[in-house]
Amino acid sequence: MNDFRKDFPRLDGQFIDRTGAAASDDNNYFPPIVVTREQIDAEVERLASSALPANGRRESLVVHPYAEANAPGMTPGIQVKLSVLKPGERTLPFRHNATEVNFCIRGSGYCEVAGRRIQHAQYDVWNHPSFATYVHGNDGRDLQVRLTYSNVPLLQHMQIYLPEDDPKVVKVEHDAEEAAAAADPRRKSPYGMFPITEDGGLLMPYESLINPTPITSHPLHFAWAKVKPELDKLEALGKEYVGRRLYMYYNPSTGRTNGITPNFFATMTIRPPKIVDRPHRHSSAAINYYFHGSGYSNVAGQRYEWKAGDLMLSAPGWAVHNHASYDDYVYELTVQDQPLNIYMESLLWQEDLKKPMLVLGTEQGFDTNRSKIAA
DSSP, X not given: OBTTBOOOOOOOXXXXXXXXXXXXXXXXXXXXXXXXXXXXXXXXXXXXXXXXXXXXXXXXXXXXXXXXXXXXXXXXXXXXXXXXXXXTOBOOOEEESSOEEEEEEESOEEEEETTEEEEEOTTOEEEEOTTOOEEEEOOSSSOEEEEEEESHHHHHHTTOOOEEESOOOXXXXXXXXXXXXXXXXXXXXXXXXXXXXTTSOEEOOHHHHTSOOOOOOOOOEEOHHHHHHHHHGGGGGOTTOOSOOEEEOOOGGGGGGOOSSXXXXXXXXXXXXXXXXXXXXXXXXXXXXXXXXXXXXXXTTEEEXXXXXXXXXXXXXXXXXXXXXXXXXXXXXXXEOHHHHHHTTOOEEESSTTSOOEEBTTBOOOOOSGGGSOO
16 A cells, blocks of 8 residues: 555445434543653653664653543643653654644753754743654753644544654745746636625635635744743732733734644743632643642642642643642643634633633633733
């Protein structure tokens, strides 16, 4: 078999009779998990003690016990990968049709992605566009340890995940002859796109369908040294503030879906000592990495303790939750699949449990009390 021929078996479709059946919630909710600093440190040391493989990628997946074998993730739609490079090491080029959020939790180094070199330090965050070839390297003196969040499990569930090791990328040149051919009216529908319904529906020809308006997604580098001073200013909001003290790393190419990639947002949060968030819930899942301070989370009526260096699935989809800090400042990175849910019109959000839920992105969203307090 090759890329153009596959030995598919001959199968018949099936019917499942649902006549009169009530709609039911058959979701297999993933329970929260806390992967402790000690567990992560032990895995880092184990990886670091192994020989560098031929492709240079010394890595492990952080997998939830409920994950499907063919889509190993920390949630059904979010893969978290732990990667280690020793000083002087470098990976071979790689690309895939997933998008990524990268977070350096130890050491420093560089990433060459989509023609750009990103020199990063501890707690820096950057994104990878889909099918952008990238290389990681460690030009520092310490181990380089990274967490990478991607939508690989979602693509694996859909059976369309396409990775390429050491890709040979050929640059496509568009010459004058091709440009002239593209402008040939015989290659375009003479009717273009036109309205067909009184309520705004259009008919789109095939020529437009296969050539959607491109939106370029660039790698963006959020340096912790620049972000932290701005984040620290949010302490001035005080204990009366009912929102969460955070900034989202925004990629303008995601538009109204508010992401760092089309799948994920990445937010950096500060929790001053003894701050308790208001309980809320949303259909998107959230994963927190705490790198300073300690505290606890209440998730669906159960309490989970965490500390600096822990990685936590802190908000399984639609579970009521809130977070609290102890006696020190907490800093955390949260990755959540909110942008994907906004685009799918599936993002149910209940900011105040005493008020109705909303479909964020299609209805007017929520407000905080920020305008009523000094900041």
